[in-house]
Amino acid sequence: MKTNAVNMTEKEYxxxxxxxxxxxxxxxxxRHILKALEGRVIVTVPASCLxxxxxxxxxxxxxxxxxxxxxxxxxASATGLVAGLKALGKEGVTVLAIxxxxxxxxxxxxxxxxxxxxxxxxxxxxxxxxxYMNTGNQRSGSTPLGAISGTTPILGKQQNQKDITAIMEAHxxxxxxxxxxxxxxxxxxxxxxxxxxxxxxxIHVFTPCSxxxxxxxxxxxxxxxxAVETGxxxxxxxxxxxxxxxxxxxxxxxxxxxxxxxxxxxxxGRFKNITEEQINELQGWVNxxxxxxxDRAVNL
Amino acid sequence: xxxxxxxxxxxESSPAVGEAGKTGEWRDSFPVIDQEKCLPVRxxxxxxxxCWLYCPDAVIxxxxxxxxxxxxxxxxGICAQVCPAHAITMVHEEEFCPxxxx
Amino acid sequence: MIFVSKKIAKKASGWILDGxxxxxxxxxxxxxxxxxxxxxxxxxPVTETLSExxxxxxxxxxxxxxxxxHSALAVCTSASIVGARTFTATSAHGLxxxxxxxxxxxxxxxxxxxxxxxxxxxxPWNVLNDQQDSISQRDTGWIQIYTRNNQEIIDSIIQAYKxxxxxxxxxxxxxxxxxxxxTEMPVDVPAQKDVDRxxxxxxxxxxxxxxxPKNYNLVTLANPRVNAEGVLCHGYxxxxxxxxxxxxxxxxxxxxxxxxxxxxxGRSYANMFWENRLDDxxxxxxxxxxxxxxxxxxADMLREAxxxxxxxxxxxxxxxxxxxxxxxxxxxxxxxVFDKNISYGLEGATCSEIKSALYGSSVSAVVRNFIVGLGxxxxxxxxxxxxxxKSLLSVKEGDLNKEYPEWICDI
Numbered sequence: 001m002k003t004n005a006v007n008m009t010e011k012e013y014x015x016x017x018x019x020x021x022x023x024x025x026x027x028x029x030x031r032h033i034l035k036a037l038e039g040r041v042i043v044t045v046p047a048s049c050l051x052x053x054x055x056x057x058x059x060x061x062x063x064x065x066x067x068x069x070x071x072x073x074x075x076a077s078a079t080g081l082v083a084g085l086k087a088l089g090k091e092g093v094t095v096l097a098i099x100x101x102x103x104x105x106x107x108x109x110x111x112x113x114x115x116x117x118x119x120x121x122x123x124x125x126x127x128x129x130x131x132y133m134n135t136g137n138q139r140s141g142s143t144p145l146g147a148i149s150g151t152t153p154i155l156g157k158q159q160n161q162k163d164i165t166a167i168m169e170a171h172x173x174x175x176x177x178x179x180x181x182x183x184x185x186x187x188x189x190x191x192x193x194x195x196x197x198x199x200x201x202x203i204h205v206f207t208p209c210s211x212x213x214x215x216x217x218x219x220x221x222x223x224x225x226x227a228v229e230t231g232x233x234x235x236x237x238x239x240x241x242x243x244x245x246x247x248x249x250x251x252x253x254x255x256x257x258x259x260x261x262x263x264x265x266x267x268x269g270r271f272k273n274i275t276e277e278q279i280n281e282l283q284g285w286v287n288x289x290x291x292x293x294x295d296r297a298v299n300l
Numbered sequence: 301x302x303x304x305x306x307x308x309x310x311x312e313s314s315p316a317v318g319e320a321g322k323t324g325e326w327r328d329s330f331p332v333i334d335q336e337k338c339l340p341v342r343x344x345x346x347x348x349x350x351c352w353l354y355c356p357d358a359v360i361x362x363x364x365x366x367x368x369x370x371x372x373x374x375x376x377g378i379c380a381q382v383c384p385a386h387a388i389t390m391v392h393e394e395e396f397c398p399x400x401x402x
Numbered sequence: 403m404i405f406v407s408k409k410i411a412k413k414a415s416g417w418i419l420d421g422x423x424x425x426x427x428x429x430x431x432x433x434x435x436x437x438x439x440x441x442x443x444x445x446x447p448v449t450e451t452l453s454e455x456x457x458x459x460x461x462x463x464x465x466x467x468x469x470x471x472h473s474a475l476a477v478c479t480s481a482s483i484v485g486a487r488t489f490t491a492t493s494a495h496g497l498x499x500x501x502x503x504x505x506x507x508x509x510x511x512x513x514x515x516x517x518x519x520x521x522x523x524x525x526p527w528n529v530l531n532d533q534q535d536s537i538s539q540r541d542t543g544w545i546q547i548y549t550r551n552n553q554e555i556i557d558s559i560i561q562a563y564k565x566x567x568x569x570x571x572x573x574x575x576x577x578x579x580x581x582x583x584x585t586e587m588p589v590d591v592p593a594q595k596d597v598d599r600x601x602x603x604x605x606x607x608x609x610x611x612x613x614x615p616k617n618y619n620l621v622t623l624a625n626p627r628v629n630a631e632g633v634l635c636h637g638y639x640x641x642x643x644x645x646x647x648x649x650x651x652x653x654x655x656x657x658x659x660x661x662x663x664x665x666x667x668g669r670s671y672a673n674m675f676w677e678n679r680l681d682d683x684x685x686x687x688x689x690x691x692x693x694x695x696x697x698x699x700x701a702d703m704l705r706e707a708x709x710x711x712x713x714x715x716x717x718x719x720x721x722x723x724x725x726x727x728x729x730x731x732x733x734x735x736x737x738x739v740f741d742k743n744i745s746y747g748l749e750g751a752t753c754s755e756i757k758s759a760l761y762g763s764s765v766s767a768v769v770r771n772f773i774v775g776l777g778x779x780x781x782x783x784x785x786x787x788x789x790x791x792k793s794l795l796s797v798k799e800g801d802l803n804k805e806y807p808e809w810i811c812d813i
Contacts, residue, residue: 005349005350005352006347006349006362008353010362012358014358015315015316015318016317016318016323016357016358016359016371017317017319017321017322017357017371017372018320018323019320020356020357021374022327022356022374022376023374023376023377023378024376025356027356027357028354028355028378031356031358039615040612041612042484042612051620051621052621054313054617054620055313055319055320055617055620055621056313056319056620056621056622057311057312057313057620057621057622057636058306058308058311058312058313058627058628058629058635058636059313059315059316059319059627059629060313060314060316060319060616060617060620061315061317061319061320062315062615062617063315063615064612064615065611065612065614065615065616065617066610066615066617066618067483067610067617067619068617068618068619068620069476069479069506069619070472070502070503070506072502073472073473075473076468076472076474076476076477076480077476077479078480079438079468079476079477079480080436080438080466080476080477080480080482080488081480081481081483081484083436083438083464083466083477083486084436084464084481084482084483084484084486084488085484087435087463087464087481087486088435088484088486090484093612110469110470110473111469111470111472111473111476113469114468114469114470114473118466118467120466184353185353217376217378218377218378218380218381218390219381220356220376220378221354221378221382222381302634302640303626303634303635303636303640305633305634306634306635306636308635308641309511309570309641309644309648310509310510310511310607310608310618310619310641311618311619311620311622311641312608312616312617312618313616313617313618313620314616314617314629314630315615315617316629316630
């Protein structure tokens, strides 16, 4: 039976009254990630908005065990947790490393790449809000072309983001997937699947950020959906090399009704200074990647 | 009296609701539910529950009728946006309770 | 030594081991469960030997060949917090790269043991010995133990686990690159059953367990904060106080563990430093690591010339044994400190600590500082003798306060 809002686990591991901003996509995504792991998890978190969500000593708003680790070391910390549990003969616990795009694309990529090459047995989730939002919105390796940030304040970023999921796929790990907080059931299913696979597993979760991207917080879900409907985010999974489109991306592909990227960009204040040239460049980037995904998908 | 009573030698935290305090106090808008429109109420069986699914703060119950924990609801308005029956409306706090009380 | 380990000579009387192999034997005997390390000269043979132990099944441990020293210590801290005994080894730039994690391990109060094979820091590149690397990490909250020979390396590592797991402070065991790491000498390797009697299994103070979900190292406020039950818990400062308190109090544990070790193995370490003829000495040479052995040779020569010279070989640099130092130096009128490190713009770190210990005490000795042996520069006993003679002469001439250290080099 497919999971839906009626039959999904009721138990919550993310407790009400946490420190995230209203309408936080990370909070929503994390809530479903933890539900999918059913509490049998040990989490490691670097400096990030998720640290804020976890709360301040001596209270945490998350009902699973967690260790905070310095910014560059998320995947190494996960490796240590796995090694320690194995050395002690403790089984049946998923080790979850979860970091933002700064902690993944930028400062954490060395440790992550090495852990993936070693095939260390943990689930790594990158929640991507396309910038250093916890420090007040500076550009990261995931900030898109044309986006205004604290360190691209006037002209907007002059380079496009790197494709972290493709980079992780190139490590030959058994499972990579993309997900989006606006599609919690798809995210939930992917985490549940990843839980059963051994080796390094990577899920990229798109998490729109209302204060950082300058849109009203009630629009969080709408922005996430527009990202998929315009192809900025493509929902897919690659399991042992087999590429499948999932959820809304699968139906968009089948109906062939990708919307223009402009509709997504224009909803966000961070793109207020974007040029026509940049929009065209981004649209070209989306088109190329979309075509590549259509070519690879086995389920169309 | 000092802090040794907690017996921690490193930063060890325990889970509790309301770590950031009563986050309902952050709210400037208030979700008002029209139970007549809510699908599970109309059908009198578990269905839809998209508001429960999409709530970033886990403050909506998956019950008939649904209940929102106003102590912690931050008033983001996502529930109102995702409700297919338009059963939830966000009302400005001052309009709803002019004296500034619930 | 890529595929096959060097044949280790084992004689009836004992083993002939270089420092790195002695360290590896100490780790194996300590039944370490998780090892993570990154190769760096001159530490690499430690990690190669441990890999070999693990691959041969002689050591039941997880060996993680990480991509950096930062990750090595991140693996160790996280493995430690789920309850495993952990080890890493490094040198120089590797230790510097670990800097952030050194603070993190101590702040988390995790009893990781790290071997630092002392090597000079760049730039320029230099792979040879001095102690700038570990001295640069003295303020990270780790216990630091320095060793004079390969026997002390193996013994100190075994003791390090017992100390670390008693006081919940990580321990760094330091030994001089090449001078010890690549120099063979006879070593008594304790029997596993005796080490097992000495060193009980690791009992963590905290543990990550889904059955009792706790979060560690969350953001901590400046002021104390109550938990959900209303108990007042620490602020950031109180947690830092506890780390300082743990280091202050660790002296007692270090001495007790050293004494217990002596009772079981016949080599006592019930000391914070090694004393050589301090009883009647009015001139004391202070040195740390293998240099403390060279200092004994220099003291012999100076005694032959009629001077009452003793040697204080610092074993434990953190916690710094202030009270013990005052007691040991009470008869001295001249203290000559040799440092294989320098705090640029001031003087050698050991010298500063000695001066700081003596301040306000009844000891009014003149303290002289010589910077020696940086980047593997050979230190001869004769040079130490000359330095002491030079100091004696200048003191006699009334030159009591030198602002900066003297260097034994050819500038």
